[in-house]
Amino acid sequence: MTERFTPGQVIVRRELLDNKPWITYPVRLVEDSDELLAVYLAQGTPMTFGSGPFSWGPHPWQAIADTWQSPGVLQLQRPGDLYAVWVFWSDDRSRHDWYVNFQRPFRRTTHGIDTLDLELDIWVPGDGSPYRWKDVDHFESRAEAGGFADGEADRVREAARELTLALDRGEAWWGPGLVPVAPRSRLEGPGAGTARGGRVGTTCRGGPELRQPRFPHRSKRSGRWRTGACPP
Template identity: 60%
Template sequence: MGNRLFSAHEVIVRREILDGREWMVYPVRVVEDTGDLLAVHLAQGTPLTFGPGPFRWGPHPWTAFEPYWQSEGVLQLQRPGDGYSVWARYSGGEFTGWYVNFQEPMRRTEHGFDTLDQELDLLLPADGSPYRWKDEDHFAERHRSGGFTDEEAAAVREAAASVVELVEGRGGWWERWRDWRAPQGWEVPGAVPLTA
């Protein structure tokens, strides 16, 4: 269960699991799955489904907005065992940079994969200007308030250090995807019901 490779163009499910239950769920379309890399596309307008809770972190912060992916579509790249994924971001179809999303390593399921966003993010502008951290204060507060154990927080910091080492060494494995764009005609997948 959960070990098969997904086919290109297949719609699969990305679930954020908190307290053993679905915190947020949405569909993504597979771009490539080699086993060593899972590349998926999150389309603008994709419906987001939120678990009813209660959760120790409270409701997902995006429940305050319309339950759709508001921004332009993004390419999400994740590798087994990595405590992060790398998202290609666009404006008007032009690549604007990489967004490193620190998260629990993906766990494949029969229908997609599970993870959990861990607050901290790193922005890598397309023009090569210096990287910037995002949500450091949210991450620190989540740890301080007990939302992350010391071990979980340490794992996020270790993943962050490994990404910085790659960036500063000009060795980002994700760079080969810089010129990728979603094909014309890809439809926005429909809503995904909660299962957990």
């Protein structure tokens, strides 16, 4: 395993399709522990799309923009899970929602992590209203066409079943009813750690705009809420 990343460090998140990068973008590390990898994708972050050809065609975001358009998103992923949980804030940061993005378990690299979006998603409103499935038809069409690895679609379905059962019981691992602090950090180009020439690794610097959010989560061992953040 590669060494752990440092809170505040900028790393590279890649989605690999056909063994080559489909989409690549920098994210800022919030926490890297045995239980959780949390990264922040800032609004305006540049995105690089692979030139292909790809078995699934161009990445769907390529037709929209080459930068992240929405407000910043916190991405929470546990080692081995077939999904990540993205925290979306409203434009005024007054509320948030959870977005379960099914993906291949992340794999560490020297400069970041590799994964691949697996089409299926679940939207979990932060106000406690019922969750909603997304892109089920896309997922099933991809599975029927043989677009996933052997047994992968069934593993995703099982992971989704287990997760929705937990949601129905009000036992989501990321903490039902928790309102995380909205991050203010931005990636501001190469000086703030944007990937360049294959090298990344800017750490936290002074000033509130580059300080990382404190995001509490429950420790499996202690059962207590704890936080991950840049050192003061």
